[in-house]
Amino acid sequence: MKRVVDGKEVSGQSPNYLLAKFQNLVDWAVNSSRANSLWPMPFGTACCAIEFMATAASRYDFARFGMERQAFSPRQADVLICAGRLPFKLAPVIRRIYDQMPQPKWVISMGACASTGGIFDNYAMVQGIDTIVPVDVYVPGCPPRPEGLLYGILLLHKKIKGESLFDAERRRDEQPLDEKGLRLSPAEIDEVSEPFGNSVHQFRSS
Amino acid sequence: MIPGALREEVARDGETIVFVAPERLLETMTWLKNTPGQEFNYLVDVTAVEFRDRERPLQVVYFLRSLTRKADLRVKVELAASAELAVDSVWGLWHGADWLEREVFDMFGITFRGHPDLRRILMWETYAEGFPLRKDFPLRGRFSRAEQVRQALNANPEAHYSLDELSIADAWGDIPEDMRERLKRGERGTITE
Numbered sequence: 583m584k585r586v587v588d589g590k591e592v593s594g595q596s597p598n599y600l601l602a603k604f605q606n607l608v609d610w611a612v613n614s615s616r617a618n619s620l621w622p623m624p625f626g627t628a629c630c631a632i633e634f635m636a637t638a639a640s641r642y643d644f645a646r647f648g649m650e651r652q653a654f655s656p657r658q659a660d661v662l663i664c665a666g667r668l669p670f671k672l673a674p675v676i677r678r679i680y681d682q683m684p685q686p687k688w689v690i691s692m693g694a695c696a697s698t699g700g701i702f703d704n705y706a707m708v709q710g711i712d713t714i715v716p717v718d719v720y721v722p723g724c725p726p727r728p729e730g731l732l733y734g735i736l737l738l739h740k741k742i743k744g745e746s747l748f749d750a751e752r753r754r755d756e757q758p759l760d761e762k763g764l765r766l767s768p769a770e771i772d773e774v775s776e777p778f779g780n781s782v783h784q785f786r787s788s
Numbered sequence: 789m790i791p792g793a794l795r796e797e798v799a800r801d802g803e804t805i806v807f808v809a810p811e812r813l814l815e816t817m818t819w820l821k822n823t824p825g826q827e828f829n830y831l832v833d834v835t836a837v838e839f840r841d842r843e844r845p846l847q848v849v850y851f852l853r854s855l856t857r858k859a860d861l862r863v864k865v866e867l868a869a870s871a872e873l874a875v876d877s878v879w880g881l882w883h884g885a886d887w888l889e890r891e892v893f894d895m896f897g898i899t900f901r902g903h904p905d906l907r908r909i910l911m912w913e914t915y916a917e918g919f920p921l922r923k924d925f926p927l928r929g930r931f932s933r934a935e936q937v938r939q940a941l942n943a944n945p946e947a948h949y950s951l952d953e954l955s956i957a958d959a960w961g962d963i964p965e966d967m968r969e970r971l972k973r974g975e976r977g978t979i980t981e
Contacts, residue, residue, distance in 0.1 A: 768934030
């Protein structure tokens with residue numbers, strides 16, 4: 583095998599070849615284990631939770647994808663599924679649940695309201711839970727059908743299988759709140775919370 | 789004749805609406821509850837109305853039902869928007885008015901004199917933007933989204949229980965020591981600057 587190093591042609595394997603092979607093997611084993619035994623922490627606040635229950639029940643049955651055990655305690659959970667709208671009053675609650683989950687952890691934002699605030703562009707509702715916790719997969723729909731949630735879960739599997747144990751950037755250990763208690767800058771929060779769709783016709787003062 | 793009644797109307801569904809002077813509300817309600825032949829022993833709901841026309845007074849609406857007579861009655865009190873928005877609490881007559889009046893206070897800012905525990909019930913207690921169902925309240929709130937998220941994340945989710953609620957639940961012995969201390973001091977969470 584010929585390779586070019588510093589403009590010269592050398593033969594033989596790279597000295598990193600075996601290490602890379604070993605890392606790939608470890609990543610494959612660890613990621614497959616993680617992806618195929620995700621324990622969900624359901625955070626159901628609205629009608630999306632009904633579809634979530636349908637996804638968990640026998641007809642759609644996400645236990646097929648290794649989510650047999652639903653952890654109703656954040657301390658034994660891998661993936662937080664926020665199903666439904668999130669009012670500001672629940673914002674510190676979901677943040678605390680997220681902080682209590684051990685690493686590695688992922689978040690699925692299920693439905694239009696959890697992802698963007700949906701039709702609830704008003705004083706009481708968080709405009710997308712990504713202003714509170716980092717989100718890995720957004721599932722659109724109002725509410726999404728069980729197939730939609732399953733597709734989101736499979737996308738999360740794909741994402742998990744693309745992670746590497748040896749890449750510190752991919753798995754940031756903590757995402758703490760800053761001194762103001764926010765995870766994004768105020769400008770970013772205002773930007774992602776801007777009205778869109780039909781609600782642009784509604785004035786802030788009306 | 790109902791004491792304190794200013795006028796009566798019949799709603800479209802056939803129910804009677806009685807308008808009562810604010811200062812005589814408690815007298816009227818006591819009479820409606822205790823007089824034989826009235827016996828309105830159940831307070832269904834307390835709510836309030838503010839009209840688009842700012843000149844019109846706010847209304848506090850009481851839905852009464854007599855379980856023995858199978859009769860309904862609506863009692864309304866009109867409060868001028870320019871004056872102090874305060875009315876006597878009917879908690880002494882129907883204890884169920886506790887949370888109903890708290891909700892009206894939370895959403896409209898109407899004070900109920902003599903209420904045992906008048907604080908916000910739907911919004912958190914450090915909520916500083918005003919009273920959401922008033923007509924001068926902007927739909928998206930007064931603060932920017934970032935400020936709303938900041939205040940919400942800094943609120944204490946444990947602080948919504950009063951000492952009474954915790955002792956009713958017999959949870960007083962089970963909650964952490966620091967939370968007991970906070971509740972003793974009546975602390976409701978703080979917003980850091």
